[in-house]
Amino acid sequence: MRQDFLIVGGGVVGMAVAYGLARAGQRVTVLDERDDALRASRGNAGLTWVQGKGIGMPRYAELSLDAVQAWPAFAEELQARTGVDLQYERRGGVDLCLDADEAETRQAEYRTLQTVSPRLAREFEWQYLHRDELLEHLPGLGERVHGGTWSPHDGHCNPLYLLRALYAASLDLGVTLHPATPVQSVARRAGRFVATTPRGDIEAERIVIAAGLGAQTLAPMLGLSGAVRPLRGQIIVTERLPLIDQLPTPQIRQTASGGYLIGDTHEDAGFDKGVTLNMVNALAAKAVRIFPRLSQARLVRAWGALRVMTPDGNPLYEASKACPGAYNINCHSGITLAAFHAGDLARAILDDCLSQDFPQFSGERFHVPA
Numbered sequence: 001m002r003q004d005f006l007i008v009g010g011g012v013v014g015m016a017v018a019y020g021l022a023r024a025g026q027r028v029t030v031l032d033e034r035d036d037a038l039r040a041s042r043g044n045a046g047l048t049w050v051q052g053k054g055i056g057m058p059r060y061a062e063l064s065l066d067a068v069q070a071w072p073a074f075a076e077e078l079q080a081r082t083g084v085d086l087q088y089e090r091r092g093g094v095d096l097c098l099d100a101d102e103a104e105t106r107q108a109e110y111r112t113l114q115t116v117s118p119r120l121a122r123e124f125e126w127q128y129l130h131r132d133e134l135l136e137h138l139p140g141l142g143e144r145v146h147g148g149t150w151s152p153h154d155g156h157c158n159p160l161y162l163l164r165a166l167y168a169a170s171l172d173l174g175v176t177l178h179p180a181t182p183v184q185s186v187a188r189r190a191g192r193f194v195a196t197t198p199r200g201d202i203e204a205e206r207i208v209i210a211a212g213l214g215a216q217t218l219a220p221m222l223g224l225s226g227a228v229r230p231l232r233g234q235i236i237v238t239e240r241l242p243l244i245d246q247l248p249t250p251q252i253r254q255t256a257s258g259g260y261l262i263g264d265t266h267e268d269a270g271f272d273k274g275v276t277l278n279m280v281n282a283l284a285a286k287a288v289r290i291f292p293r294l295s296q297a298r299l300v301r302a303w304g305a306l307r308v309m310t311p312d313g314n315p316l317y318e319a320s321k322a323c324p325g326a327y328n329i330n331c332h333s334g335i336t337l338a339a340f341h342a343g344d345l346a347r348a349i350l351d352d353c354l355s356q357d358f359p360q361f362s363g364e365r366f367h368v369p370a
């Protein structure tokens with residue numbers, strides 16, 4: 001059967017777009033690698049988060065706001081279609097500041113965002129709270145924490161359940177999935193797009209590269225930049241502990257099963273997604289500084305994963321001029337943006353108006369003028 005779209009990459013970005021396109025009636029095929037592939041979607045922190053987004057590019061903060069506003073209906077819809085509980089909550093979140101300098105810098109950044117964007121001035125709600133004021137949101141917060149920015153927009157989910165739900169919902173809508181089918185090359189032939197794989201060539205009318213770091217090699221084959229690089233993050237997890245009514249933070253959050261998920265490292269380590277003892281130690285020390293009660297908690301897991309980073313850290317939504325009908329989609333906030341990727345972004349791809357609707361995110365911003 002003729003396919004409308006090939007999606008290269010079955011991570012959270014590719015699957016959100018696949019789901020959005022299939023929901024709009026498109027025939028979609030997804031090609032993905034094996035389980036040993038680099039996959040940020042299986043190693044992230046699960047935050048649906050607005051704070052910290054768009055510093056230097058307010059449009060990204062606005063997009064994140066759109067995404068978190070769409071998230072409750074998105075989560076409800078996925079759960080209704082698949083029965084998978086995403087453990088999604090949006091009760092607000094706190095981005096901690098360990099010292100006064102961090103607190104000053106953060107507040108200045110948010111004020112600047114609101115000066116340049118009238119929409120953010122109206123809609124981005126946040127407040128700096130000193131450590132004592134944060135205690136109602138974060139019981140037992142350590143005395144060596146200065147404070148943090150609180151915002152009602154932020155939330156969290158179980159990112160593995162999100163991925164599972166996207167797969168289940170997409171299959172239910174008739175999406176064809178080819179796992180363990182690495183794409184070796186992509187090309188346009190006779191007006192159609194062809195992905196060459198060890199299983200043979202697979203074709204469709206249009207193609208979306210959503211291959212995370214794989215965009216580096218695949219996107220340029222279709223005149224797209226694929227300007228991404230790896231940035232490692234390490235995460236450690238404690239044993240299950242009694243649930244406490246508290247808000248998530250990017251530094252630490254308690255998951256629905258009781259474990260504390262700790263981690264926000266940003267390391268240039270090439271394609272090495274390993275765990276290092278010094279980072280595990282640093283994360284554990286930070287966790288105890290934030291919540292001294294964790295000093296006796298046992299660690300049960302640690303992992304590293306590679307972020308998909310663009311040169312400026314903002315999403316990359318590219319439509320090829322050389323090969324119309326080919327798109328490249330990258331971002332380092334694929335959980336937060338999932339509701340948007342399945343909604344407005346999938347619609348813009350379907351209507352072929354990505355460059356018009358989201359010009360700020362095109363790859364052209366990375367071109368060096370002659």
Ligand SMILES: Cc1cc2nc3c(=O)[nH]c(=O)nc-3n(C[C@H](O)[C@H](O)[C@H](O)COP(=O)(O)OP(=O)(O)OC[C@H]3O[C@@H](n4cnc5c(N)ncnc54)[C@H](O)[C@@H]3O)c2cc1C
Nearest residue numbers: 009011013040041045047183212214233332333334335336
């Ligand atoms: C430590 C860490 C914490 C994070 N925390 C958060 C957070 O709290 N909230 C948030 O919103 N985001 C977070 N992120 C970012 C988020 O995980 C990523 O934005 C998201 O997972 C990117 O998804 P992706 O589908 O683009 O990439 P990936 O998950 O890397 O998926 C790419 C897929 O493409 C496939 N692929 C690649 N090349 C090929 C090929 N040639 N042929 C076929 N398939 C191919 C791969 O096998 C893979 O399945 C975090 C990331 C990390 C590393």
